[in-house]
Amino acid sequence: MMLTKSDVTNILDVIIKIIEDNRQYLTDLDAAIGDADHGINLDRGFKAVRDKMTQFLDKDIGTILKNVGMVLVSTVGGASGPLYGTFFMRMGNAVSGKSVLDENDIVAMFEAGLSGIKERGKAQFGDKTMIDAMEPALNELKKALSEGRNLKEAIGAAANAAYNGVLMTKDIAAKKGRASYLGERSIGHQDPGATSAYLMIKTVADYVDKLQQ
Amino acid sequence: MVGIVIVSHSKKVADGLYELADQMTGGKIRIGKSGGTKDGRLGTNVDEIVEEIKKCESGDGVLVLVDLGSSVMSAQMALEFLDGEYAGKVEIADAPLVEGTIAASVEASIGSDILKVKAVAEAAKNLVKI
Numbered sequence: 001m002m003l004t005k006s007d008v009t010n011i012l013d014v015i016i017k018i019i020e021d022n023r024q025y026l027t028d029l030d031a032a033i034g035d036a037d038h039g040i041n042l043d044r045g046f047k048a049v050r051d052k053m054t055q056f057l058d059k060d061i062g063t064i065l066k067n068v069g070m071v072l073v074s075t076v077g078g079a080s081g082p083l084y085g086t087f088f089m090r091m092g093n094a095v096s097g098k099s100v101l102d103e104n105d106i107v108a109m110f111e112a113g114l115s116g117i118k119e120r121g122k123a124q125f126g127d128k129t130m131i132d133a134m135e136p137a138l139n140e141l142k143k144a145l146s147e148g149r150n151l152k153e154a155i156g157a158a159a160n161a162a163y164n165g166v167l168m169t170k171d172i173a174a175k176k177g178r179a180s181y182l183g184e185r186s187i188g189h190q191d192p193g194a195t196s197a198y199l200m201i202k203t204v205a206d207y208v209d210k211l212q213q
Numbered sequence: 214m215v216g217i218v219i220v221s222h223s224k225k226v227a228d229g230l231y232e233l234a235d236q237m238t239g240g241k242i243r244i245g246k247s248g249g250t251k252d253g254r255l256g257t258n259v260d261e262i263v264e265e266i267k268k269c270e271s272g273d274g275v276l277v278l279v280d281l282g283s284s285v286m287s288a289q290m291a292l293e294f295l296d297g298e299y300a301g302k303v304e305i306a307d308a309p310l311v312e313g314t315i316a317a318s319v320e321a322s323i324g325s326d327i328l329k330v331k332a333v334a335e336a337a338k339n340l341v342k343i
Binding site (some may be wrong): 035037041044061073074075076078080081082083085086120121177178 | 247249250251252254255257259260281282283286287289290329
């Protein structure tokens with residue numbers, strides 16, 4: 001199974017919509033342990049992506065993703081700007097010049113994006129951040145593909161792993177960001193960054209699930 | 214002389230700290246400031262940080278002082294975007310914003326190099342006030 005450029009832009013369109021729909025939910029999660037702006041900031045960033053997308057839609061997938069990252073960096077304003085910005089820019093670098101993506105490309109771009117986030121935020125799995133959803137998803141994606149499952153099943157399994165990662169963030173204390181000032185008091189609250197990362201991965205899984213192949 | 218760039222989530226913090234540092238150094242050095250997002254919210258703005266660093270670079274380098282969280286990441290991204298002719302000339306101080314900025318500005322105003330200015334800013338962490 002391959003993803004075309006129009007699949008990628010369709011997925012981006014749905015992500016923009018999902019972030020808009022969950023703007024208040026993400027902000028409410030952030031109100032408990034952060035500065036109550038995660039949903040607002042991300043929505044602002046992705047709306048800017050929607051406004052500027054026509055300027056780079058004729059480019060290859062790598063360039064489109066790099067541009068998405070640049071727009072997020074310039075417009076989000078909170079920590080999720082440099083983090084998701086780096087994520088999309090690194091994903092773009094990993095698939096530079098491509099107009100279709102195969103399974104290896106998808107793994108390579110996810111891997112590059114995640115390692116970008118880890119470098120930028122100096123965080124790791126278990127710190128109560130977006131990595132807690134992304135890393136299990138990547139591991140599950142690789143595992144499912146290596147077991148010979150198709151991309152549809154593998155991305156579905158990855159989304160489930162991301163969801164379990166989100167649930168895990170409820171049970172641990174924050175080590176990064178504003179929530180870390182709360183220390184143990186952050187336990188019991190679901191991490192907004194892990195939640196937005198899960199929403200994006202789930203969007204990709206749902207989209208791929210509907211593809212006729 | 215080494216330039217100083219102040220990065221905060223708040224425009225008011227950046228403006229106020231600029232005012233303090235500029236008074237302490239009597240306008241001898243270039244001090245830049247970036248606070249808040251383009252549309253006036255609390256947050257940081259990579260594009261503006263890049264512009265301010267460019268404005269403050271006179272050949273001797275620029276030290277960037279940051280407050281918390283995304284200001285650190287945004288400043289690091291700004292440095293990556295500036296790579297090339299600015300490589301190795303711009304540094305981010307691991308210092309408290311107010312004390313570090315004042316210490317660094319005064320040090321820069323007496324003509325010290327970027328590494329000395331950075332070291333003085335970072336030493337402000339150990340400043341005993343009372």
